[in-house]
Amino acid sequence: MLTRLGPVLAIGLLTLPVAFGLAGTVLPAFGYLPALGGKHFSLDPFAVLATEPALFASAGMSLVAGLGTALVSLTVVMLFTAAWVGTPAFRRMERLLSPLLSVPHAAAAFALAFLIAPSGLVARIVSPELTGWQRPPDILIVNDPMGLSMMAGLVVKEIPFLLLMTLAALPQARPVRTRALVASMGYGRVAGFVFGLWPVIYPQIRLPVFAVIAFASSVVDVAAILGPTAPAPLAVRLVGWMSDPDLSMRFLASAGALLQLVVTALAIAIWIGLEKAATGLRDRFAFAGVRLRCDGMVRAGALAMMLTSAAIIFAGLAALALWSVAGLWPFPDAMPASYSLRTWMRALPQLRDPMLTTLAAAFASSAVAVVIAILCLAHEDRMGHAPGRWAFSLIYLPLLVPQVAFLFGLQLLFVLAGVEATMPALMLAHLVFVLPYAYLGLKDPWRAFDRRYDQLAAGLGKRAWLRFLHIRLPMLARPILAVMAVGFAVSVGLYLPTVLIGAGRLTTVTTEAVALASGGNRRVIGVYAFMQMFLPVLGFAVATLVPALIFRRFRDMQY
């Protein structure tokens, strides 16, 4: 049966690139890479790595970024959900989720940079009236050595991701009933949630939290835009070594990638320790019967944090758009003195090829990912059960292994196979990262589909593929297209897979935008970052409008 292909393809795509990629990283790390003259195993690459200046600081920065980002974003999500679930404010926030999620990490990082830089929008709005600044102050806000702005940039993107995961886990915790129960015992809203609901929700979002740690501890694009530079976080330095014209640096880069793997694993291990401590603390409060009824401050604080994180992205994107059409814009004016389309006119011809590559890779990878996800879910229906815990965890594999650790090796394999910097290789690399989102996004709507429609159609004499084509596909058109739009947005935002597999010859709007970061031409960055967020928005618009148009005559097909 065709559906059997689903799990086979999915498991292959989720495990093989990671496994072969890791192998392709481990061998050079131990000195073995015959193509570059490394014919014997040795520990030399690690010896060279140990002599790199400030290596410890870079690794430490990565570790702190991973843990800090996860801690802050999870805390905000937990408190906000605790304080506001079931209220109109919460539902309004839910509606903002899709647009927030669709903004690529790099665009969000630029957005934050354009706001908080010494000459950014915030400083302009409050100057000179409040600050007296006539010139941008000489302080390091973006690229600060402690990595605070980098973590802030990561946090504003991980909050919507973790909130989405929490929302998916929420119904199983029966929030309304449990809330009524703990409230009747006299617990405050936040305390009741943390004691009564969170212990049910957290195990379900644990893997996504690990994914956040893995991503934040090995991120390259956000770090290149907002992160410290002397020294840079580990992953940024690794990519620098990897793209060094001196090919022997690859041994060093591979050894460094293994260090990255250790750093990320260590971060997750520390997190697991923190989980234990937090559980103990929660139990102590819960068993002491602490009611915490006066939680107004916490509730207000959680709302403020959530709103700020969303506002940063939206305001920053507005700043980006403004810069792209700004003519003269001297400090400290809050608005440009003149507007012009010159930047756009000059950038557009150069944008053509990256745009085409972006669209092709995003469309192909999201379409294939959705097809594979559908095959998997159809196969589960035939088998009568969902995948076991172990198989389900595989979905998160490409999100849990630091990207640099296996992409280095994967790139090497593609080079050896002679397919480096080709579209199929790029699409395959994107597919590995899009597939988890496609499967995770589709499984709930698929399982919520009333199977009696399917049985009824079978009773009408329709074969399985006709039932799928005429009944399930149109009835699930909306979630399927929405998931495709998510996959599209994920692909548009992918930086490292594109840089490494595209090898500088295949570029997308994201790789081009990040490459501009060091140049500091705000108008051009504005154009590229704007396109970066515009493409996903376009995807969501198509995914919303197409089914609305096709099914405009049918009331139950409107949502």
Place this chain on the structure above:
Amino acid sequence: MKDAGLFIDGVRIALAGREIVSLTRHVAPGAVLTVMGPSGAGKSTLLAFIGGFLDPVFSASGRFFIDGQDISALPAEERHMGILFQDPLLFPHMSVGGNLLFALPAAIRGRTARKRQVEEALQGVDLEGMEARDPATLSGGQKARVALARVLAAHPRALLLDEPFSKLDAALRQQMRELVFAKARERGLPVLLVTHDEADAAAAGGDIVTIGGTE
């Protein structure tokens, strides 16, 4: 006369080793066999087994025949069992006419011939001229009648009814019962009805089997 109609031969369904249904019965064309029992007794599971979409968690054995043909090994779509559920389950992305056209066998060829069949099917349930309507705009009773017309349009060989009247209000319920059983008699279709409503069983007028009642 064992050949004509639906013959259920030694059907046993078990869940985790515990037998929940065991049945051997013959349903003559136009007759109704009513299966009664409390909810969760396995009534719907029996229908699912005969319809061909039993959840793999159940283990089942036994055979069933339509007009002497063993259909127990056929896939669901080749059994031609017309099913009516509690809910009308009209396809929300098709018009009323589209729902019926989808149900009509492909063997009826030609646009005009198919359209005429749809017209007649709608007339048969007093809904003539409703082809272009969006199912969402129909009343509950109208939806139930479209669902009946749809299931009949597919030329089923038997009807499987899964508490199809339980969600209708009292007046409508009596009307629908009469309509469904009249249509089945008119076409000589054996009917398997599962319900927990005594009035359904009385209206059906045929044999009654009770399952799972001992617990």
